[in-house]
Amino acid sequence: xxxxxxxxxxxxxxxxxxxxxxxxxxxxxxxxxxxxxxxxxxxxxxxxxxxxxxxxxxxxxxxxxxxxxxxxxxxxxxxxxxxxxxxxxxxxxxxxxxxxxxxxxxxxxxxxxxxxxxxxxxxxxxxxxxxxxxxxxxxxxxxxxxxxxxxxxxxxxxxxxxxxxxxxxxxxxxxxxxxxxxxxxxxxxxxxxxxxxxxxxxxxxxxxxxxxxxxx
Numbered sequence: 001x002x003x004x005x006x007x008x009x010x011x012x013x014x015x016x017x018x019x020x021x022x023x024x025x026x027x028x029x030x031x032x033x034x035x036x037x038x039x040x041x042x043x044x045x046x047x048x049x050x051x052x053x054x055x056x057x058x059x060x061x062x063x064x065x066x067x068x069x070x071x072x073x074x075x076x077x078x079x080x081x082x083x084x085x086x087x088x089x090x091x092x093x094x095x096x097x098x099x100x101x102x103x104x105x106x107x108x109x110x111x112x113x114x115x116x117x118x119x120x121x122x123x124x125x126x127x128x129x130x131x132x133x134x135x136x137x138x139x140x141x142x143x144x145x146x147x148x149x150x151x152x153x154x155x156x157x158x159x160x161x162x163x164x165x166x167x168x169x170x171x172x173x174x175x176x177x178x179x180x181x182x183x184x185x186x187x188x189x190x191x192x193x194x195x196x197x198x199x200x201x202x203x204x205x206x207x208x209x210x211x212x213x214x215x216x
Contacts, residue, residue: 049157049203052141055184058133059195062111064103067124068092070116071100075129077113081105088116088128109133110193134193136171137163139185139200143176152204154187159200166190167205 068090075087085105091098105111109131116128148154152170156163174184185202192198 049201050141051199051201052139052182052185053197054159054163054192054200055138055140056195056197057192060106060131061127062087062103062106062129062131063125063127064088064090064122065124066090066092066101067122067126068098068101069095070118070120070122070128072118073113073116075111075113078110080110081108083108087111090122103128105131107131107133108135132193132195134191135188137168137187137190137192139187139202140182141185141202143181143183148173148185148204154185154202155205156190157201157203160198163190163192163198163200 070088071091072089073087074085074089075081081087083105086102087105088103090101090103092101093099112130112132114128114130116122122128148170150170150172153167154170155167156165158164168187168189170185171188172186174186176183
């Protein structure tokens with residue numbers, strides 16, 4: 001008897017809900033959209049969109065401070081390094097009394113070798129790699145961007161592969177220096193390794209909406 005009562009308590013509400021759903025469909029009522037409790041709708045762009053240009057990633061040529069033989073290379077091709085990371089070990093001067101010199105990265109970025117390997121001799125000031133500072137991304141936009149504030153979320157609505165569709169927090173706004181000139185948005189969390197500019201369209205984002213409770 002107890003099992004029968006438990007079954008009825010569980011089954012009756014379920015059967016009742018199915019019956020009401022069928023009657024609504026037969027009556028031509030539109031189906032009710034249920035939203036799972038705790039589900040959040042994604043952020044979406046809020047105007048105005050700003051057409052701009054992602055600036056070329058700063059790139060510098062790395063040169064050895066003194067002539068010597070390369071005894072060790074500490075980086076691989078396109079490796080991202082931190083400022084101060086060891087890049088080369090050189091034996092400077094005659095081999096009989098050579099002094100060891102360590103060469104480090106002057107800034108953070110991606111290192112691309114100029115085909116330097118252990119055993120090579122490099123003259124003083126000779127280039128051995130490129131250092132590309134791909135982060136943060138800098139986007140030049142009209143001066144109207146001055147209305148944006150650090151901490152705002154921005155989405156790149158259109159742009160080259162690797163950037164299009166990406167969302168980033170605004171780290172800083174470098175204001176226009178004169179009326180009619182451009183401002184620069186500094187976006188953290190993105191990378192642009194190319195030494196050339198590219199057109200983009202960015203827009204501020206409205207944050208995710210609060211959860212919606214399911215209803216009948």
